[in-house]
Every structure is written in C-alpha cells, then in structure tokens.
Amino acid sequence: MIGLPALYTLAGLLFAGWGLMVVFDRSHPGRIGSTLFWGLIALSFLAGDLLGDVANGVLVVALVVLAAMGFPKRGLAGEVPLAERRASAARLGNRLIGAALIVPATALIGTLLLPQLAFVDPKQVTLLSLGLGVVIATVVLLRWLRLAPVHALGEGKRLVDGIGWALLLPQLLASLGAVFALAGIGEIIGDGVAGAIPQGARLPAVLAFTLGMAGFTIIMGNAFAAFPVMMAAVGLPILILGLGASPVVVGAVGMLSGFCGTLLSPMAANFNIVPAVLLDLDRSAVIRAQMLTALPLFVFNTAIIWGFGFP
Template sequence: MITLGFVYVLAGLTFAIFAALGLGDRSNPKRFGNAAFWGLLALSMLAGDRLGDFGNGLLVLALVAIAGTGQIGRAPGGEVPAGVQAERAAKYGNFLLVVALIIPVVALAGTFLFKWVPGLADPKQATLISLGIGVLIALAVGMARLRPAPLLPAQQGRRLLDAVGWAAILPQMLASLGAVFALAGVGEVVGDLIGAAIPQGSLFGAVVAFGLGMALFTMVMGNAFAAFPVMIAAVGMPLLIKQYDGNPAVVAAIGMLAGFCGTLMTPMAANFNLVPAALLELKNPYGVIKVQIGTAIPLLAVNILFIWLFAF
C-alpha cells in the first residue's frame, strides 16, 4: 500500500537534488546557504520521524537562522531566453498545456480511484499521494516529448525555488504554529477576551467576532487552516454551536471562507501573495495584496452575513 511516506520521500529527494545543484553553482555567492537550507529541509522530509521532536526543533531553528541572516539568494541569469521560449511555444503548441494539466487530472482521478479500490493507497491521504504521482507522470511525459537536457527540469526547479526563498515553506511552518497554539490553549484565552467584548446574548455580535477573528488570525498566521482551530475553540464551538445551536457545517465552512478573506490581505500568506509577485518580478512586492483588498473586505462582510443567515 502506498502511504504518505511516498510523498515525503519524493519531496525529500527533490529538495536534496536542489541542495546538491545549488552547492555546485559557483555563480551564486550564497550557494552554501541555499544548499544548507534545502538540504536541511530534505533531511526533515526523509528522516524527520527518526530525528524526534528535539531534533526536528533544532532543525527548524537552523532553517530560521539561515533564512533570518539572509543566507539564501538567487544566482544571476539562468533564465531561458525569450526567443527560445517563443520558438518552443510555436513548435509544441498546446502540448505544453497538456503537461501542466496532467497533474490536476491525475490528482483528481487518483483521489477517487484510491478510495474506490481498497489496498492500493491510504485512502486518508489519497489526494496528496495522487498529486505526487501526477507530478512524476507529467515529468515523464514532458521529458519524453520535449527531450530537454536531463538536468534541465531540476536546474530550473532549483532556480525557481531559490527565487522564492524561505517563503516556500512558510505555509508549512504557519500550519504547525496553528497546531501548537491549539494545544497550548490559545483558543480558550482568546475566547475569554472576545467573550468579554461581545454584548451578552448578542448572536450577531458573536458571528461578527467569529468572522473577523478568522480573518484577523489568518492575517497574523498566514493560513486559515492555522487560524481555524484557535477561533473554533474560542468562539465557534462554545458560542455559535453550543450556546446558539448553530449548524456546525455552515459555521465551519463559511468560517473558513472568512479566513480566506484574510489570506488575501496579508504578506504572511507568502505562497499566495509574495511568491507570485517575486515570480512576476513586480516592482512592488505587495502589489498583489493591494489589488486584492478591494475584493477581500466586502467578501468578508458577505461571509459574516451568510453565517448569521444560514447557520441559525
């Protein structure tokens, strides 16, 4: 049976290759920092379960130290010339899109297949496993048809990851932070503070507090999945669901949407807001956020209204 370990091994080997290629790139003055950062991340994927909590904690501190001291950087050059890109686009046409679409198609198909046919893969991790298989299939199809240099995909992947830098692993770090907050009882503390601010017996006040809290905590933590356990423990479960008998599905689902509104307005959600700006080489690194705020605020208001209308 294929388990989540397959995904960890695949990711670990990928980061290890990036670390080795980065170490050999003498044109990059920060090649040692890059190699150490991606190498440690590869170690966490390949052997994290054997390092133990203390070992993984030290590894995370090392990652923070490398990134915090500015030891990660991108080497100059390495881009495929625009003329070559245009020539390949004209030659291969829509096939390039087909390669990209293989990944989501395989991920979707595998999600259903692994749940219908028992014994092939862990059904609880079917989507992640399918996503990893989809990446391998897309890579194989692209290599067979386009016939690039053997190391070109890895070199370009490394260049892309070096450009993104530490922000590439920020979602993973923030999601872990959310779990730590939940275990530490932060939700209960926040609930006490919010409970004191909400007028006694005010359902709408509790709904507003939950929706705004989801958005604000998401902005702080950069991830709605990290904010959710805190806010559901603080307001969602004790007030909206237990005290006011709200529909748990509506509260949870639309509450997550309220959190996603916060995602649109924070640099902490680096994979959504800072990475695209870096890849597109925008002059303003916060340009994506500035454009999204006009959508996020009214959308947040609508989500809060929907919780109030449909959950009770």
C-alpha cells in the same frame, strides 16, 4: 503499504538534488548558505521521523536564521538558457498546457482507482495520485522537449530560487495553528471574549468570530490553521452552544471570513507572494488588487451569519 512517506522521500530527494546543484556551482553567490538551506529541508523530509521533536525544532530555527540572512540565493546552474526557453515556448505555444493537464487528470483517475490496490494507503490516495501525476508530467515533458533530467531539476530550482524562503511558509504556519490549538489559545481567547460580550448579544459575538477568523488568518496566513483556534474560542462555546447558531452556517461562512484574511496577508505566500515573484511584480501588488474584494466580502460574510445563522 505506499503512503505519505513515499511522497516525503520524493520531496526530500528533490531538495537534496537542489542542494547538490548549489554545492557544485562554484559561481553561486551564496553557495554555503543556500546548500545548508536546501540540505536541512531535505533532511527534514528524509529523516524527520528519526530526528525527534527537539532536533526538528532546532532544524526549523536554523532555517529561519538562514532565511533572515537572505538565503537561499539564486544561482544559474542547470537552468535552460532564456533564449532557448523563449524559442521553445514560441514553437510549442498553447500545446504545453496538455502536459500540465496530466497532473489533475492523474489525480482524478488515481483517486478513483488506487483504493482498489491493497498496497496503497486508502487514506492518502489523492495526494499519492497528485505526486504520481507530477512525476508522469515531468517524464512526458522531458521526452517531448528532448531534455536531460538535470534540466528538470535546474528549472525547478530556478522557480524555488525566485520564491525563496517563502516556499516554507504554508507548512510552518499550518504547524503554528496546530501549536496554538494544543496550547489552548482558543480557550484563553474565548474566556476574554465571553467576558467582553453582553449576554445574548448576537452581533458582537458574530463580529468577534469573523474578525478573529480574518485576523488570525492574516497572522498565520492560513484559514485552516485559524479555524480550530477561533471555533474553540468563539464559534462553538458562544455562537453554537451559547446562542444556538447553526453549526453549518458558522463553520462554512466562518471559513469564508478567514479566506478574506488570506486575501490581505503577505503570510499567505503561496497565494499572494509567489505569483508576484514569478511575474516580476511588486510583492504587495496582489494584496492591493484583492483588498476591494476582501473587505466587502468580509462584511457580507458577517451579515450572513448574523442574519441567517440563528434558527
């Protein structure tokens, strides 16, 4: 049955391809370290299940060490020259958006049709359709622009070289949230909050929940990782079971409070760092622009739970 392992294999082969491009590029400024970086990621995708927990943990630590040393560094192998890219963009113009639309269209169609196929995992059809859309869009663009497959690999490497180690932050931070939940961090925080909040005091309890959601999201860069921790700490035991708050309001608006932290966090690299890097902006430019939205929205979310979350 085709499931997530197929996507992991595809991603692993992509990372391995980038590693091979670097290792054969003798002009690369950080050939050994960058090759190790991409190679270790490829290994985790291709053989992570076989390595075991300890080996995977060592692999992640090695990636962190390499990132701290400034890897991966950017090389030029496989890239389409800048002048050629600009000429192609000027010639094709907005028609290029048509290829980009292949990805969401395939994801939508595949989500509706793939569950009918017995050899496709019905629980993973959306992700599989998304991956299939990327493959189809890549093939279409290569044929349309009359480029060799190595150019797709090279242009992909150009983008990830610009992003650098921040590429891994979403996966690592989501894993951190799972570790926090398994370690019982939520219960520890809940015991401390319960002792500090007066019995029956709604507003302090709501503030503890929304501030915790925003704060943990700033730390972990991912509101989905913060949610199980803060729900176990404050949302469920204090707001819902203790004070009778609506689970729907607490859950939905609590996530929105976490997203306020996303707008303020450099750890949310895919939202706040990657766009700045790709557009050659100051790395804090996106966060500064979002602050005037995040702070009033946080106050508004807290007011919603306090004013409308208790029947």
